[in-house]
Amino acid sequence: xxxxxxxxxxxxxxxxxxxQMNSDTAATICVIGGGYTGLxxxxxxxxxGVKVILLESHTIGSGGSGKSxxxxxxxxxxxxxxxxxxxxxxxxxxxxxxLGQAPSLVFDLIKRYNIDAQATQSGNIxxxxxxxxxxxxxxxxxxxxxxxxxxxxxxxxxxxxxxxxTSINKALLDHRAGTINPLAYVRGLAKVAKDLGVTIYxxxxxxxxxxxxxxxxxxxxxxxxxxERVIIATNAYTEGEWTEITKTFYLVYYYQIASEPLxxxxxxxxxxxxxGAWDTRLALSSFRRDDDDRLLLGTVGGTQLKxxxxxxxxxxxxxxxYYPDLPA
Numbered sequence: 115x116x117x118x119x120x121x122x123x124x125x126x127x128x129x130x131x132x133x134q135m136n137s138d139t140a141a142t143i144c145v146i147g148g149g150y151t152g153l154x155x156x157x158x159x160x161x162x163g164v165k166v167i168l169l170e171s172h173t174i175g176s177g178g179s180g181k182s183x184x185x186x187x188x189x190x191x192x193x194x195x196x197x198x199x200x201x202x203x204x205x206x207x208x209x210x211x212x213l214g215q216a217p218s219l220v221f222d223l224i225k226r227y228n229i230d231a232q233a234t235q236s237g238n239i240x241x242x243x244x245x246x247x248x249x250x251x252x253x254x255x256x257x258x259x260x261x262x263x264x265x266x267x268x269x270x271x272x273x274x275x276x277x278x279x280t281s282i283n284k285a286l287l288d289h290r291a292g293t294i295n296p297l298a299y300v301r302g303l304a305k306v307a308k309d310l311g312v313t314i315y316x317x318x319x320x321x322x323x324x325x326x327x328x329x330x331x332x333x334x335x336x337x338x339x340x341x342e343r344v345i346i347a348t349n350a351y352t353e354g355e356w357t358e359i360t361k362t363f364y365l366v367y368y369y370q371i372a373s374e375p376l377x378x379x380x381x382x383x384x385x386x387x388x389x390g391a392w393d394t395r396l397a398l399s400s401f402r403r404d405d406d407d408r409l410l411l412g413t414v415g416g417t418q419l420k421x422x423x424x425x426x427x428x429x430x431x432x433x434x435x436y437y438p439d440l441p442a
Contacts, residue, residue, distance in 0.1 A: 121410075122184075125295060125404065125406065126232075126295050129301045129304070132174070133315060134336065135334055135337050135339070136336045136337055138338050139337065140340040140341065141313070141339060142164050143165070143166050143167075143343045143344070144166075144345070145169070145344075145345045146168075146323075146332065146347060147169075147346070147349065148168055148169075148170030148174045149180075150299075150303070151349060152348075153300065153307055154219075155345050155347060156307045166307075166313070167313045167314075167339050168307065168312055169332065170314065170315065170317075171317070172316065174304045174314070174316065175296075178351075180301075181296065183370065183390075183402070183412050184293050184296045184390070185291070185392070185400065186292045186293060187217070187390075188214045188216060188217050188288055189213045193253060194206070194258065194261060197210055214290065217290045220294070220299070221235050223303070230298060231294045231295055233292060234292050234388040236292060236387045237291055237387070237389050238288050238390040238392075239276060239277060239288075240286040241391055241392070241393045241394065241401075243281075243393040243394050248284040252267065255286055258288075264288070264289040265286060265287065265289065265290075266289065268285045279436040282393075287389070293388065293389075295404065315334075329341065330342070330343065368413070369416045370400075371425060372404070372410045373408050373410075373440075376403075381407065383439070384440075389402075390402040397414045398414070399411065399413050401436070409440075411433065413425075
């Protein structure tokens, strides 16, 4: 029987809760948004001795940062050369470089502050599901290796070993990447920020942002923050007329289904090095193991679009295709 609940809520440690802002206060910088972007910014500022106040409209990790697949990737769906064509060479290469450095930033923070993010840094695999996908893997390898990325093409028995299935005969292993429990990570970032002196307020949605006499005033329903600068890290959750950032986001729903914790020889063969994985389909499928050895399967969609039974059937079909040795 498929149960719909968030696995990350069940498996991430509950670290801290934060009060609502109820009185006017001041800081050097006010950060709006308590996801990865806002918390990382707050941490790096606090490390330099900057006084920071962070406002979160709901709770830490309640948005996409706490609900993602948990693959710490070093790029996007787009190939590096395609980014350079679309964005222009300078911007495209700058983005590719930044994305390539992202996993080391994540894992360095985890190690430096001993965050219990249930992290693995054994790489992620882009699995070619057909002949066209195998060509795509070769193209990505050439483009990434030309830029000095630590990537490797897996074929034959080594590919079968890493993927845990003989249904895939070629894959690209990106050694820079890895996996996390996304909610555990974002909660851990909040604890680090708090320990560094950042003041965090939950349930403090911003209603207005205005500049008066050289200072920014960030107003919630209860109080205001006076600051020299403001970092808007609300991303796809941005509201209000003071920014048009939401026009830069294209929303895609994504759905995951988790098995019970696996054991036994057949289970141990699936992604044995705890790499994350996804395939080359246009509507991709993702594959990973969590800290308790569940198999997690994901795809584009959600109960807004199809009934739960549709995704149960999809997961059973994917499992049968890739991992037929597992029990139903």
